[in-house]
Amino acid sequence: MVAVPAVSRGLEDVVALESRICFIDGVRGRLIYQGYDIRDLAAHSSFEEVAYLLWYGRLPTAPQLAELRGRLGALRALPPELVRQIDSMPVGSTPMDVLRTSVSALAMFEPSETGPGASSIGGAQRLTAVIPTILATFHRRRAGLPPLRERPDLSPAAYLLYALVDREPTELEARAMDVALILHADHELNASTFAARVTASTLSDLYSAVTSAIGTLKGPLHGGANERVMELLAAIGTPELAETVVKERLAKHERIMGFGHRVYKVEDPRATILREWSKKIGEAKGNLRYYELLRKVEEIVHREKGLYPNVDLYSGSVYSLLGISHDLFTPIFAASRVSGWTAHVLEEYQDLRLIRPTARYIGATDLAYLPLAQRTG
Ligand code: CMC
Numbered sequence: 001m002v003a004v005p006a007v008s009r010g011l012e013d014v015v016a017l018e019s020r021i022c023f024i025d026g027v028r029g030r031l032i033y034q035g036y037d038i039r040d041l042a043a044h045s046s047f048e049e050v051a052y053l054l055w056y057g058r059l060p061t062a063p064q065l066a067e068l069r070g071r072l073g074a075l076r077a078l079p080p081e082l083v084r085q086i087d088s089m090p091v092g093s094t095p096m097d098v099l100r101t102s103v104s105a106l107a108m109f110e111p112s113e114t115g116p117g118a119s120s121i122g123g124a125q126r127l128t129a130v131i132p133t134i135l136a137t138f139h140r141r142r143a144g145l146p147p148l149r150e151r152p153d154l155s156p157a158a159y160l161l162y163a164l165v166d167r168e169p170t171e172l173e174a175r176a177m178d179v180a181l182i183l184h185a186d187h188e189l190n191a192s193t194f195a196a197r198v199t200a201s202t203l204s205d206l207y208s209a210v211t212s213a214i215g216t217l218k219g220p221l222h223g224g225a226n227e228r229v230m231e232l233l234a235a236i237g238t239p240e241l242a243e244t245v246v247k248e249r250l251a252k253h254e255r256i257m258g259f260g261h262r263v264y265k266v267e268d269p270r271a272t273i274l275r276e277w278s279k280k281i282g283e284a285k286g287n288l289r290y291y292e293l294l295r296k297v298e299e300i301v302h303r304e305k306g307l308y309p310n311v312d313l314y315s316g317s318v319y320s321l322l323g324i325s326h327d328l329f330t331p332i333f334a335a336s337r338v339s340g341w342t343a344h345v346l347e348e349y350q351d352l353r354l355i356r357p358t359a360r361y362i363g364a365t366d367l368a369y370l371p372l373a374q375r376t377g
Contacts, residue, residue: 094327213338
């Protein structure tokens, strides 16, 4: 008899491929991009440097970084056809739907072999540059803000804030966003990156792979968790009610968003850094309400379930304090993760093998086919 391999539901602990891009040490709580610890990158680098690192496998020199900055600034404008499409989307659409559809549409307006839409580092840079513009084009219309001005002088982090909040960010605000972008840039074979690699493994193009990834990131068990954390805080209201609300939810076997992780068995190092930033920005704004509530929720969830916070617990509090609408939190995750998605897609093209697992069939096999007229229901 042929041995039947065990099913690993959710592909848990399955090693699907080799990669040089990102390493998660779930036991020690470490996250490494191309050899560099996330703590060093968050303390000293910028999102552009990290994107360069993910794409090229090494940190840039000063001229290389300046060139990338210039290029990302110059690639931000949308084709007018796409602006018209975004302008015709219902204002009640979710920004994640707008982003998914716009990235998919963008591929049709760009030359696929030689232009910025090519499945190459040029395409990766184009997508990374353009996502904030797509989000801002939609958000500014629904919020009644004046049309977006091109600001190639701003860093990706400052541009994202300027475009979504409509004011020049302070240095501290821009740095908070920069750190958030660095922390979200890659995370090994998370669900959206895996989706991107599966798409790329069929030799499909970069834009299709990123479209798959955006649709996958949207779910509340993945990128959508940060929005739900803020809903929880709104439901709790004051720290005194935290115990009751959280325990009620746990008693109903509800998941508390922002906690738990498939790979980390200890605290997610990104949560540690974002907790510090939540406090820092809270102090600068004279509003520590979110920080204090989250600390309380953390204590309860750890006591009751032994769960640690993940990246999504504190990110929403930082974005809220920066003046960003809740439904833009997950799209901001995408604005950063696109650097990692595209790095993985390019790596997939270098070492391509069609990703195609199998399922254990548990249905029937020998049913007799009945003609339509004889079927009774
Ligand atoms: N709240 C309450 N219980 C939880 C949670 C949570 N957040 N996370 C896990 N558990 C419980 C779960 O109910 C299960 O308990 P039991 O064994 O009694 O049924 C046990 O812990 C194991 O859970 P699991 O679903 O088998 O674990 P997983 O590895 O499949 O889940 C996860 C990982 C992230 C989907 C899960 O922890 C979760 O749903 N967290 C909340 C959503 C969230 O914060 N997502 C963001 C993840 S980090 C950012 C990213 O990569 O996108």
